Amino acid sequence: MTQDPNAHTQVIGGTLRNVRLKNTTAEVFFRAGDREGMAATGVAAAALGLSGAAAGMVTMSMEEMSEPVSQVSFDLDGKHVEALLWNWPFKDGDEVQAVVEPAPDGGYTGFAVLDPKEKIIVLYPHVSAGVRAHWKNVFKFSFFAGAAFALFMISAAILGGRLASFSNANSSLSFYLLAFLMFVSMFLWIGYRMGRRFTPFILMAEPIFTVLGWKDVKNINLRKTTKAKKKPTDPPAMGDSYFRY
8 A cells, every 4th residue: 555645756565466577688877978868767766856866867977888677567556567676586476565656657667666574675776775875885895995906016016126216215104105095095086986876876775765664764785784684595686686674
């Protein structure tokens, strides 16, 4: 049943009926000049009230990237839903909930489907974390990758005797520190640029989490949650393209 019939974004629930699944590929990332692709993704963001994110999809410069997705249609609580999701772990007869928006054709567009009993959720591609969780993850891995690379390069230079000219200088330690900071800063900048590519999807996550009634949505990280709750029988895709919560 619908949480709030007057709300634009709704959560509906019931038994899955008439499931039709097509496993295909889609260009989730687009170049700014790809008007058709940008419009399709922009509509998805705008439907969730993300006018800023939708506008950002028109201005971002991204390379096209085709990746596996699931085009799904199903009936739920007497409503017909069509969705583009990262995976599809459900089947006819399952009791689920779905985050949906009214579509112009009278049906609904789905952005997430979840099984409240099994605590499993699948969402629109690349929607898995709130803003703070996303950037915390980006900068953490960027820092450690940069630090490891810096230490490797400095060690290789020392062992190769390439810094012999600095051996009698009091500034050797300062040079090593400067080199370390340079490499770490470079990796942080690369991480920031890469992290920005996912911003529209990250901003889509928070309204979905909010309408589901989840708390502290900015710090939700479904990959991290899944890792903590993953079962031995879970398939490899669990934690990658669909999640536990």
